[in-house]
Amino acid sequence: MNARQGFIGQSVVRREDHRFLTGRGQYTDDITLQGQSYGVFLRSPHAHAKIKFLSTSVAAKAPGVLAIFTGDHFKAVGGLPCGWLINNIDGTPMKEPKHPVLADGKVRYVGDRVALVVAESVDEARAAAALIEVDYEVLPAVIDLASAHKAPAAVHDEAADNRCYVWQIGDADGTDAAFKTAAHVTTLSFRNNRLVPNAIEPRAANAAYNASSEEYTLYVANQNPHVERLLMCAFVLGIPEHKMRVVAPDVGGGFGSKIFLYGEETALVWASKQVGRPIKWTAERSESFLSDAHGRDHQTTAELALDKDGKFLALRVDTTANMGAYLSTFASAVPTILYATLLAGQYTTPKISCKVSAVFTNTAPVDAYRGAGRPEATYTVERIVETAARELGIDPVELRRRNFITSFPYASPVGLTYDIGDYDATMRRAVELADTGGFEARRKASQAKGLKRGLGYSAYIEACGIAPSSVAGALGARAGLFEAGEVRVHPTGKVTVFTGSHSHGQGHETTFSQVVADKLGIPLEDITIEHGDTGKVLFGMGTYGSRSLAVGGTAIVKALDKVIAKGKKIAAHLMEASDADVEFANGVFSVAGTDKSVPFAAVSLTAYVPHNFPHDKLEPGLNENAFYDPSNFTYPAGSYICEVEIDPATGVVRIDRFTACDDFGNVINPMIVEGQVHGGLAQGIGQALLEHGVYDQAGQLLSGSYMDYTMPRADDLPQFTVETVKGTPCTHNPLGVKGCGEAGAIGSPPAVINAICHALGVKDMPMPATPYTVWQATNKA
Amino acid sequence: MALLTLTVNGKVVSRDVAPQTLLSEFIRETLRLTGTHVGCDTGQCGACTVHLDGRAVKSCVMLASQAGGAALTTIEGVAAADGTLHPMQVAFNECHGLQCGFCTPGMVMSAIDLVKHHPCGSDAEIREGLEGNFCRCTGYQNIVKAVAQAAKAMA
Numbered sequence: 001m002n003a004r005q006g007f008i009g010q011s012v013v014r015r016e017d018h019r020f021l022t023g024r025g026q027y028t029d030d031i032t033l034q035g036q037s038y039g040v041f042l043r044s045p046h047a048h049a050k051i052k053f054l055s056t057s058v059a060a061k062a063p064g065v066l067a068i069f070t071g072d073h074f075k076a077v078g079g080l081p082c083g084w085l086i087n088n089i090d091g092t093p094m095k096e097p098k099h100p101v102l103a104d105g106k107v108r109y110v111g112d113r114v115a116l117v118v119a120e121s122v123d124e125a126r127a128a129a130a131l132i133e134v135d136y137e138v139l140p141a142v143i144d145l146a147s148a149h150k151a152p153a154a155v156h157d158e159a160a161d162n163r164c165y166v167w168q169i170g171d172a173d174g175t176d177a178a179f180k181t182a183a184h185v186t187t188l189s190f191r192n193n194r195l196v197p198n199a200i201e202p203r204a205a206n207a208a209y210n211a212s213s214e215e216y217t218l219y220v221a222n223q224n225p226h227v228e229r230l231l232m233c234a235f236v237l238g239i240p241e242h243k244m245r246v247v248a249p250d251v252g253g254g255f256g257s258k259i260f261l262y263g264e265e266t267a268l269v270w271a272s273k274q275v276g277r278p279i280k281w282t283a284e285r286s287e288s289f290l291s292d293a294h295g296r297d298h299q300t301t302a303e304l305a306l307d308k309d310g311k312f313l314a315l316r317v318d319t320t321a322n323m324g325a326y327l328s329t330f331a332s333a334v335p336t337i338l339y340a341t342l343l344a345g346q347y348t349t350p351k352i353s354c355k356v357s358a359v360f361t362n363t364a365p366v367d368a369y370r371g372a373g374r375p376e377a378t379y380t381v382e383r384i385v386e387t388a389a390r391e392l393g394i395d396p397v398e399l400r401r402r403n404f405i406t407s408f409p410y411a412s413p414v415g416l417t418y419d420i421g422d423y424d425a426t427m428r429r430a431v432e433l434a435d436t437g438g439f440e441a442r443r444k445a446s447q448a449k450g451l452k453r454g455l456g457y458s459a460y461i462e463a464c465g466i467a468p469s470s471v472a473g474a475l476g477a478r479a480g481l482f483e484a485g486e487v488r489v490h491p492t493g494k495v496t497v498f499t500g501s502h503s504h505g506q507g508h509e510t511t512f513s514q515v516v517a518d519k520l521g522i523p524l525e526d527i528t529i530e531h532g533d534t535g536k537v538l539f540g541m542g543t544y545g546s547r548s549l550a551v552g553g554t555a556i557v558k559a560l561d562k563v564i565a566k567g568k569k570i571a572a573h574l575m576e577a578s579d580a581d582v583e584f585a586n587g588v589f590s591v592a593g594t595d596k597s598v599p600f601a602a603v604s605l606t607a608y609v610p611h612n613f614p615h616d617k618l619e620p621g622l623n624e625n626a627f628y629d630p631s632n633f634t635y636p637a638g639s640y641i642c643e644v645e646i647d648p649a650t651g652v653v654r655i656d657r658f659t660a661c662d663d664f665g666n667v668i669n670p671m672i673v674e675g676q677v678h679g680g681l682a683q684g685i686g687q688a689l690l691e692h693g694v695y696d697q698a699g700q701l702l703s704g705s706y707m708d709y710t711m712p713r714a715d716d717l718p719q720f721t722v723e724t725v726k727g728t729p730c731t732h733n734p735l736g737v738k739g740c741g742e743a744g745a746i747g748s749p750p751a752v753i754n755a756i757c758h759a760l761g762v763k764d765m766p767m768p769a770t771p772y773t774v775w776q777a778t779n780k781a
Numbered sequence: 782m783a784l785l786t787l788t789v790n791g792k793v794v795s796r797d798v799a800p801q802t803l804l805s806e807f808i809r810e811t812l813r814l815t816g817t818h819v820g821c822d823t824g825q826c827g828a829c830t831v832h833l834d835g836r837a838v839k840s841c842v843m844l845a846s847q848a849g850g851a852a853l854t855t856i857e858g859v860a861a862a863d864g865t866l867h868p869m870q871v872a873f874n875e876c877h878g879l880q881c882g883f884c885t886p887g888m889v890m891s892a893i894d895l896v897k898h899h900p901c902g903s904d905a906e907i908r909e910g911l912e913g914n915f916c917r918c919t920g921y922q923n924i925v926k927a928v929a930q931a932a933k934a935m936a
Contacts, residue, residue, distance in 0.1 A: 013874055020882025021870040021889065023816015023856035030815035123801075200820040200828055200917050201883040252818070252883025253917050285821040505881030505918045675877045675923060682920030706825035706915075714908040714921040744920075 007514035007524065011671030015524065016509045025250040028204040028221045029282045036206075037066055039268055039281040040125035042115040043290065044107035046138050047362035047699020048153065051105055053135035056115065062131055064124030067275050069116045069267065071104040077270065080261055080326070081235040084333035085476040086165050086358070094165035094358070097156035099326035101236065101263045101270070107136070108155055108325035109362050110699055111290025116267045118275050141362040141699040145322040146299050148359040155325055155360040164323050164332065164358040169340045170414050175353035178314035182305035186388040192376045193767045194297035194322070194693035195686075196709055197369050199504075201252020202288045205265035208278035215243045216272065220265050222248040223258045223502050224542020227479065229534050231261040231329070237270055244269075248532040251504035255683070256368040257292045258504070259544050260329035264291075289704040294693050295369020297322040298335060298376050304384045310394050312403050314351035315343060317380060321358045321366075328367035332358065337475055338373030338466075338545075344412035345381035346423040346459050346637060347403040352413045362699045368544065370683055370745040374462045382458040382750035387763060396457045396754070397427060397436075404459075416463060418635045419731040422663065426725055427459060430639035430661035433721050439643065442656075452646045452778075453656070454759025460747035461637040464546035464739030467630035482629035483547070484539040485555035487563050489622040491608035493522065493601030497559075498530045500540015501552030505679075506741060507672040508548060514668050515553060515735065519560045520600060521587025538625060546739030549668065550634045554733045558626035566622060567603045573614040574598050574606060634730045634738035638662035642751040646759050651775025653689060653756060655718040662743055663727035666736035670724060673740045677722045680744020686712040687745070688752035692768050710768070787851050789814075790858025798845045804838075805829045807845035808855060816856040816886045820915065827914030830887035831855050837894035839887075839913070856886035859893070868934035869893050869927070878927035880918035888914045892928045901932040 019025050056068040079098035086094045098104070102113050115132055119125035140153040148162040155162055179185065199221075206219040216239060222228050225246040233241040251258060268279050283291070299320045305313040321335035340354040371378075385403075389396040404423045411417045439455050446453040466472060469480040486498040497516055503509060513527045530536050540552070568582040571589030575582070575596045583592055590597035606613060607622040643657040660677055667673050690710035694702045703709040729736025749767065756765045762777050782797040789812060796811050808817045808831065817840060820828035824842035831840045832854040859867045869889050872878065879885040888911070895901065895910040907928045908921065916924060 011877075014877065014879075016882070017874040017879060018866075020879055020885045021856075021866065021873055022860055023814065023886050025816070025882050027815075027818070027883065029819075030809075032813075198917055199881070199883075200826060200915055201818070201881070202820065250882065252820075253881040255917070285823065285826075507880070671877050675880060675919060678920035678922045679880065679918045680920075683917075706821055706823060711915055711917070712920075713915065714911040714925065715905070717908075717921055719904060719925075720920065720922055 007517045008668050010669065012510055012514055012669055014507050014510045015513060016507065027201055027250045027252055028206060028219045031206055031219050031249065033206060033208055033278040035277045037118050037120060037275060037277040037279050038122045038125050039279045040117050040122065040129050041113050041264060042117065042129040042132050044103065044110060044112040044114055046107055046136050047110050047141035048139040049107050049136035050139065051103065051107065051134060052137050053133070055133040058133065059117065059128045059131035062124065062128035064120035065128045066118045066120065066277065067271065068132070069102065069271055070114065071100055071102040074101040075104065077101060077238065078236040080263060080266065081231055082327035082332055083329050083478050084337065085478060086167050086332045086336050087476070088165050089168045094332055095156070095159040096327060097158050101266050109364050110701060111287070111364060112325065113263050116271060118271060118279050143361055143363065143695050143697055143699050145297065145320050145359055145361055148361050149357070155362055159360055162360045164327065164360055166355065166357045167336050168355045170353035171351055172353040175314045175316050175351040178351045179305045179316065182313055183308040184306045184388070184392060186304045186384055186391055188384050188387055188764060189301040190383065190764060191766060192296045192298040192300065192379055193687060195295040195369055195691050196289055196693045197255045197257035197292055197295060198711060199253030199255055199257060202283035202285060203258065203262065203264065203292060204282040205268050206278060206280040207265065207268040207272040209273040211276065215245065216269055217245045217247065218265060218269050219247045219249060221251050221258055223251065223254040223504060223544055224540065225502065225532055225534050226500060226540045227542055228261055232266055232269065236266055245535040247535070248502055254504045255370045256295065256372055256544060259542065260293055260367055286705060289709065290364060290701060293328045293365045293367035294324065295366065296376060297366050300380055302380050302384045304388050306388060310392060310399050310402050312347055312349040315349050317343060317354040319354065319356045321356055322363065323358050323360055324363045324365035325360060326365050328365035331365060331367045334368050334373045335376070339377050341414045341416050342374050342377035342461065342463060343381060343414050345378065346405060346461050348405050350413060354414070363695050370680065371742040372545065374742065375684070375746045375749060378458065378460040378746050379750050382460065383753065386457060386754040397431060400427065400459050417632060419632055420728045421635055421637050422728050423459060423637060426637065426661045426663050427639040429723065429725055430641050430659050433661060433723060434641040434643065434657060434659040436641065446645050452648055452759040454644050454755040456642045456751045456754025456758055458640045458747050458751035458754065460743065461635055462742060462746050463633035463635060465550040465630055465634050466545050466547065467551065467633060469629050479541065481541060482627050483541055483552040483555045484625065484627050485552065485559045486538055486625045487556065487559040489563055489604045491605050493604045494526045495520065495522065496528045496530055497556055498537045499552050499556060500537055500542065501548035502532050502543040506543065506548060506676065507669065511549060511669045511672055512553060512556060515556065516560065519557065521585065522600060546741040549735065549737050550730065550733055550739050551628060551630055553735055553737065555626050555628040557734050558628055559624045562624035562626065563622060566618065567600070569614065569618055570603045570606050571598050574612065631732050634665070636662065636664050636738040636740065636743055638743060638747055640747040640751040642755040644755040644759055646756065646774060648778040651771035651778060653769055653774055655685065655752065657721065658718050659721045660744065660747065661723050661725060662740065663725050664740045665727050665730045665738040667724055668737065673724055674722050676740045677744045678720055680742060681720055681748050682712050682717055684745040684748030685717060685752055688749040688767050688769060690716060690768050783846065785845055785849050787848050787853055789853045790855060800846060802845045804840040804843045804845045804848055808840060814855050814857050818883055818886060820883065827891060828884050828887040830890040830914065832890055832894065837891050856889060859889065867893065869931040872927040872931035872934065876923045876927035876930060878919065878924040884914060884916045888916060888924060892931065896928065896932045896935050901928060904929065
């Protein structure tokens with residue numbers, strides 16, 4: 001390996017680690033500004049109530065209080081927007097009730113924001129919040145998603161039946177017709193359990209207004225600062241976009257929950273001008289539970305029609321999705337565009353039809369959480385395929401093989417075109433790694449100990465790097481889905497790269513540097529990756545949907561290509577050669593067939609000290625931008641196998657083996673990719689066995705703390721066997737990459753539940769499969 | 782307010798503190814050592830873990846005044862004065878035992894305490910020993926690997 005190249009494909013240790021390991025990370029709460037004041041939100045204790053009376057007069061006189069704001073202050077500004085318009089089956093638009101910054105006469109979930117208290121200290125703000133007088137008229141709460149459409153109360157007056165939309169995709173008549181010809185039909189009804197994202201860094205924001213420049217600065221724990229700025233400026237507060245800078249510094253995990261524009265930071269920005277002081281707010285964990293957008297929460301009935309040979313004929317799916325009390329930023333797209341379009345899975349099922357009813361309830365807003373729609377689709381497909389296999393007595397791997405898509409590109413009946421994949425390759429390798437051949441012997445050994453053992457499979461596909469913008473726009477997206485990159489070559493040949501994607505654990509500073517180092521033939525130390533600051537980065541759509549490398553990385557590659565192209569022209573001038581004869585490799589420009597060469601740094605210096613420069617053809621400088629709008633999604637896929645051992649006396653499920661075999665296309669840093677899979681698996685296994693956001697019928701969040709919501713701990717999880725196959729490179733981006741951030745969370749829940757069902761010989765098992773749930777099933781079976 | 786005197790990362794420090802001030806608040810707000818993080822305020826997530834007289838404690842569930850006279854080490858004091866990283870820090874880097882970095886300081890403090898005071902012979906022992914610290918990013922696999930590697934280096 002050349003010392004200066006060959007970084008792509010290497011497990012380079014992370015460049016960002018040093019600051020995190022020595023306590024020098026800079027997260028939002030670590031930033032304290034000159035004249036800092038502190039904000040605390042008074043939140044609703046009721047799921048649904050009218051605010052009959054609200055007085056801040058006593059609280060306002062409490063020590064240290066600078067100002068108190070309520071819904072009245074925000075009447076003139078807009079509501080928090082939803083970024084995706086979904087239409088009903090009849091073509092009418094979804095219901096979009098106003099999502100106020102602070103509650104406007106009514107509260108709609110426990111934790112809804114009622115007032116913002118700004119004080120000299122957090123303690124004083126908290127004490128004053130307790131002095132605000134609110135008289136609530138409690139209304140009946142709508143909690144159960146399945147019966148929300150016939151509940152006696154309405155969360156919003158505009159939606160009397162609590163329906164946000166009823167949407168449909170696929171050939172419904174053709175699907176119904178195919179069912180009539182079926183030799184076998186498998187039916188399942190299940191709940192995809194509500195999850196609380198729980199990034200370990202709570203949401204936080206610090207907003208400041210500079211009266212001399214008339215500019216706002218917002219530090220915020222966020223995954224996409226430019227989108228945050230655009231939504232807040234253009235749709236809510238009316239602040240000129242160029243007068244607002246949003247900085248998302250080090251961010252302690254997001255998993256989707258920090259994509260969205262929330263009322264908290266919006267209120268802070270607006271209030272910072274009124275108060276004339278910077279205001280900082282950091283959520284307590286209990287606030288995070290109540291007010292971060294939750295994930296999943298679908299109720300689904302799925303039917304799979306098969307012919308006598310086990311070929312899938314049709315899939316019919318009916319899903320009710322919980323939106324919570326208000327539409328969060330991308331809530332409407334999750335159970336539609338990001339869910340139903342994935343229902344073909346890895347299979348050639350010719351007819352698919354899916355109807356989705358989205359309902360409002362008096363619970364926290366529900367939006368994208370790691371995988372966002374794709375875990376729910378994979379759960380639907382992989383549970384029903386495995387159940388069909390068990391019902392028909394066909395090996396689950398064999399049944400899948402009979403139905404795998406093997407010819408690409410493949411246009412699915414639910415709107416996507418898969419560019420490439422090799423599903424049998426990952427399945428074959430997963431089966432080898434999991435030693436399923438030895439399962440029967442292990443099952444007998446477990447049986448001898450009075451334990452039950454089961455094997456479960458899952459073959460997922462996901463669509464990453466949501467695109468292209470024109471298609472997304474036609475489907476209702478109100479934002480673009482491109483990415484921007486800028487490569488600034490300094491005179492000495494050092495390079496700063498600006499990316500619109502955002503790293504909050506994904507290791508972009510390392511992975512992106514590897515790409516840049518290889519392209520330019522310079523050492524990693526000569527490269528800085530900048531992200532997360534609208535004041536530095538030209539534009540960006542942020543990080544979600546496993547898009548950063550496939551979309552953001554491609555924008556950087558395009559900018560690098562422009563740098564090299566201009567560099568060649570400068571080098572040609574220096575070497576008195578024609579542009580076409582100049583080659584660039586290993587950081588050196590040379591003239592083909594001669595010994596003439598100039599190093600990269602000589603060209604960059606010439607660009608900025610242009611004494612001997614082709615001024616007639618080129619501008620000085622070496623700084624290039626690129627925007628990249630992909631032509632298609634990317635389609636990572638893989639096969640997961642879970643083997644469980646269950647103690648029927650206690651219902652405790654132990655995952656004995658978990659094997660994940662993924663095709664992510666080309667891989668830049670295998671170590672980082674495996675780490676992403678590990679984390680995804682932990683969240684997926686957490687969903688399957690441990691985690692559950694539970695509301696009681698009055699709308700109180702019962703699992704609202706770490707005492708009640710079971711986060712996976714180190715000893716809850718097995719040692720994973722993870723392998724990335726030498727895969728099928730993506731056909732439409734120059735790096736051939738697909739994305740890896742969500743795969744683990746998408747593929748694992750059905751593998752776990754399939755294994756439990758196999759062990760117990762039951763058809764279904766609700767998530768999370770807690771010991772009590774499993775014990776009940778064992779004792780019923 | 783009362784005067785609190787203790788040793789912080791090897792230096793004697795005296796500050797006035799209010800009686801209700803938590804140790805985590807004292808570290809972050811009074812001393813401005815922001816490497817110690819607060820992820821839950823109820824002692825479950827472990828992000829706030831520091832060493833007090835050589836043992837790991839969760840600084841969000843004790844009062845600053847309880848630390849009077851003690852030797853406090855935070856993540857900022859783990860590397861040697863010349864910047865040489867502790868074997869645990871090296872292992873976390875080499876094994877990719879961190880992603881977003883937020884739980885990392887507490888995880889490193891807990892892991893050092895674990896290795897110093899318990900045999901870390903098996904992955905299962907390490908997993909049990911780290912039960913008091915949440916990580917939402919890594920699935921713990923590479924943290925376990927890092928602790929096992931550091932345990933060898935520290936032996």
